[in-house]
Amino acid sequence: MQAVQFSDHGDRDVIEYGEYETLEPGRNEVRIDIHAGALNHLDIWTRRGLPGVELKMPHIPGSDGAGIVESTGEAVSRFEPGDKVAVSAGVSCGECEFCRDGEPTLCVNYHLLGEHVRGVHAEQAVVPADNLVTVPDHVDWETAAAAPLVFQTAWRMLLTRGELKPGESVLVLGASGGVGHAAVQIADYAGAEVYATASTDKKLEYAREIGADHVINYEDDDFVAQISEKTGKRGVDMVVDHVGAATWQDSLKSLARGGRVVTCGATTGGQPETNIDRIFWNQLEVIGSTMATPGEVDDVLELVWDGTFEPRIRATLPMSETAKAHRRLEERNGFGKVVVIPDERYDR
Template identity: 30%
Template sequence: MKAARVHETGGLDKLIVETCESPALLPGHIKLRVRACGINFADILLIKGLYQEKPPLPFIPGGEIAGEVIAVADDVTGLKPGDRVMSMIGTGGLAQEAVVPAAMALPIPPSVDFDVAAAFSVAYGTSHVALAHRAKLKAGEVLLVHGAAGGVGLTAVEIGKLMGATVIATASSDEKLAVAQAKGADHLINYETDDLRARVKDITKGRGADVIYDPVGGKAFDDSLRAINFEGRIIVIGFASGTIPQIPANLLLVKNISVVGLYWGSYAKKRPEVLMGSMQQLLAWLAEGKITPHISHHEPLDTAVRALQALDERRSTGKVVVTMED
């Protein structure tokens, strides 16, 4: 099979498309003919050797796939060759074939294409667990979403609206804000030109945001501490700015603020029932057309590095997907 592999960590040019052996089928697993692989920021960090998990070399990046079942282990029931499924895989997705645990495979709704399914799980799963499980967002609250045109930020806008919140979107350009507005954002803030704290206070008539969704960190987090309502909740999703904020605890005390973290991937091992319950709700919304992934870039496997570059250089909005050829 053909795959994009990393033999040594470093720049994105370390991703090499080559021929290698198909992965062996394991007990409790299924083998897929991968049709599409969603790209996430974690893939970039893995290639650069900067991620908290470091797979043994060589490895195939790509943790979010969709495709057709081509083989099932003898102990697997409920799945058969030809079934269309989507799955999280950790690594191994940027390949024509992949092996995944049968328990992690979810059926793709008939109306959903492979590229859409591959762009779905991480971004929507992160935002739904963050907003519904960690922040306990309530209808009528104000949700402030940083990086609102990015892979996870855009899904937070959609899900926040579905949950009945008033959504304020922030981004670095008016073009990106237009993408967030198309997904339902009620108010827009360009953090390159606007005073975030002043704009949030103006929009909320001085109260501040009730929930702040932050995949950016750095200055966005610092500004959030001064643009949040009493008993507000800040959800720490990641640090796309490259700066991990240091939290002045006195501000948490004065406003009774909660700062909560969300590492979605850990739920697969620690609380799988939370993850799977969330995915069932999200798949229902997807089948009903209430949520739809926004994909700004498609690339074939042979030029997968360009997909990663589009995400790394902040040229993408929503999701980036690599598609496979037979």
């Protein structure tokens, strides 16, 4: 089969699209004919090399994908050939104390398809049956591939971990990215007053279309000053910050007393300076979140499948042009997700 892959960490030129061994599903696994995959920033970090993560090379990246079940392992009963499915990338052991307590995202052995082990950006993918969700027939392939990771992540961040309530105010940084544009929609759905930042006026127009009440161009304006002005110097109840070092101090400054910042990542670096005085004096909360539980995945994807939430697609490319897809993310071109399709299925 043909697959996106790399044998060394590095820049975009390490990415290849070529022959990879055909994989057989194990006892609890499913083999899928992939119709579409979608990129996330973690694909960039994986390609560059994550500290402490040793990959089996060549590595197939990709945590988001959707397709048709081609075959199943002997112990699989939930799916059968012909089923339309999407991948939910989080893998837990099912045996540790956190898994037993119903918190698999806290699993001591938690890892992600595509980031820590072989991913799904290929003509076919073999994944655990527990990592698949059923996709209704009316949902197109790009939506099915683009939705799972970012919408489950944003859903858990805002509603489960952040406990966002109707009438509260929330600032979403980087609203044009995958998690950001999902967070804007979820915050609006929850009845919050939504502030959103992006780097261009065009991106801000999109943010308004999907639910932002107030928008700030962070290239032109200091978003801390704008939040202060727009909230009468109060600040917001919650900041969604997946940017990291570049925005961390300003995220804390944007919070009202008793507010909280929720984070699921750090695209500009994971070791920012932190003003601890501000945290304890203003009684702020710093809340981390990763992926979602199976129940949370089902809840949010039901709202994607029925059209309540919309994964925006900034570009669709053949898998052989995955390096260009990485460039789209790295250069922050466009709004929403980048989708890649196996070359044999790409007919644009």
